[in-house]
Amino acid sequence: MITIALSIAVVAVALALLFNGWRLFKGPALGDRIVALDTMVxxxxxxxxxxxxxxxxxxxxxxxxxxxxxxxxxxxxxxKFILRGDIVE
Structure with missing residues (x-):
């Protein structure tokens, strides 16, 4: 039973990664791309x-x-790079 649940979870997370990749490349703004990258992580x-x-x-x-x-x-x-233009002050 647990193997079936783990298989379903792996498929669901892989599908979520696919959708995040789509948002990363299609995102209209830079903020959307950063959120998509964080969600991918x-x-x-x-x-x-x-x-x-x-x-x-x-x-x-x-x-x-x-x-x-x-x-x-x-x-x-x-x-921080988006807000200030540099990372190290």
């Missing part, structure tokens, strides 16, 4: 965690944690 983290649950390996969870930290910092850097 969140969906990638979810996909990594699901793969870790399917395989039962702990390394995937550590990779998801590292991607979460990098994704947070990159979103803040993108937003």
């Amino acid at each position: 969140i969906n990638a983290i979810a996909l990594i965690v699901l793969i870790g649950m399917v395989t039962g390996r702990n390394a995937y969870f550590e990779a998801a944690l590292m991607l979460a930290m990098v994704g947070f910092v990159s979103t803040i850097a993108y937003c």
Whole structure:
């Protein structure tokens, strides 16, 4: 039963990544593209965690944690670049 639920979840997250990629390339404004990229990072983290649950390996969870930290910092850097024009003051 859990394998069926994990399979459905992997398909749903992969579909969400596909839609996020569409918004990333089609987004009318730069802010839309940044939000789409941040959402793609969140969906990638979810996909990594699901793969870790399917395989039962702990390394995937550590990779998801590292991607979460990098994704947070990159979103803040993108937003700061849009507002001020530079990242480092």
